[in-house]
Amino acid sequence: MPLWIDSHNHLQDARLGDPQPVVAAMRDAGIEQCVVNATHEGDWADVEQLANDHPGFITPVFGIHPWRADTATTGWENRLVDLLEKYPQSSVGECGLDGWISSPSFDVQQPVFQTQLRIARELDRPITIHALKAWEPLFEAFEKQPPPRRFLMHSFGGSWEIAQRLLPLGAFFSFSGYFLHSRKSAVLETFRKIPRDRILLETDAPDMLPPAEFITHPLAENRNHPANLASIATALAKSLDITPEVLANMTRENHACWISDFNPNSSASD
Ligand SMILES: [Zn+2]
Numbered sequence: 001m002p003l004w005i006d007s008h009n010h011l012q013d014a015r016l017g018d019p020q021p022v023v024a025a026m027r028d029a030g031i032e033q034c035v036v037n038a039t040h041e042g043d044w045a046d047v048e049q050l051a052n053d054h055p056g057f058i059t060p061v062f063g064i065h066p067w068r069a070d071t072a073t074t075g076w077e078n079r080l081v082d083l084l085e086k087y088p089q090s091s092v093g094e095c096g097l098d099g100w101i102s103s104p105s106f107d108v109q110q111p112v113f114q115t116q117l118r119i120a121r122e123l124d125r126p127i128t129i130h131a132l133k134a135w136e137p138l139f140e141a142f143e144k145q146p147p148p149r150r151f152l153m154h155s156f157g158g159s160w161e162i163a164q165r166l167l168p169l170g171a172f173f174s175f176s177g178y179f180l181h182s183r184k185s186a187v188l189e190t191f192r193k194i195p196r197d198r199i200l201l202e203t204d205a206p207d208m209l210p211p212a213e214f215i216t217h218p219l220a221e222n223r224n225h226p227a228n229l230a231s232i233a234t235a236l237a238k239s240l241d242i243t244p245e246v247l248a249n250m251t252r253e254n255h256a257c258w259i260s261d262f263n264p265n266s267s268a269s270d
Pocket residue numbers: 008009010037094154204
């Protein structure tokens with residue numbers, strides 16, 4: 001059985017219920033690790049707890065999601081740095097920019113995002129970026145505050161042109177099952193062009209539900225179970241004309257390169 005890594009989910013989300021059976025189902029489905037992303041200060045402690053309960057299985061990511069940018073309270077930057085220093089395996093996210101929502105506005109989102117870019121760069125940690133209908137604002141943010149040496153564009157739904165602009169900056173791109181919907185086939189086309197050593201897999205559970213035929217672990221109210229990853233990955237492998245085993249090995253190596261085995265001597269930090 002191929003072994004998979006879910007490079008982006010939200011196991012702390014109350015919509016998934018008790019994390020214990022969720023983690024057990026993931027292990028049964030061949031998922032050997034996952035990255036759990038906080039979304040606002042209010043769930044940092046939950047993500048921390050999960051990482052402590054499942055060492056080696058859960059990698060924590062702490063940050064503020066653009067939808068929650070207006071909830072940041074005084075001193076949040078210092079508390080974020082403290083958490084990142086407490087957990088050397090942790091990184092920054094989920095953060096980014098979203099032009100699909102009308103509130104909070106980019107004016108509120110931008111400073112919160114740029115602060116997280118700065119912290120990631122200063123601490124030399126990877127960062128997980130959410131960008132939706134926000135490509136030019138994203139590049140504007142990068143001009144003011146360059147990203148750290150490696151970053152993940154999670155649930156990447158951009159074009160090949162956008163990917164080409166992000167690649168030289170250090171981007172990795174994770175594929176989520178939502179893009180298996182036939183109306184989203186352009187995203188699969190983009191993933192066929194992205195260099196293989198920059199591709200990762202994710203569920204974004206409990207969000208980004210794949211089409212029905214790829215759901216192996218159904219949940220109520222259209223929630224996405226992270227154990228659906230194996231079936232999502234198998235579908236991506238088919239689209240890339242490789243075996244699931246090759247995709248599993250490739251994405252596990254890429255994941256290690258992105259988040260774990262960073263060699264400070266191997267890339268220019270400008
Ligand atoms: Zn997410």
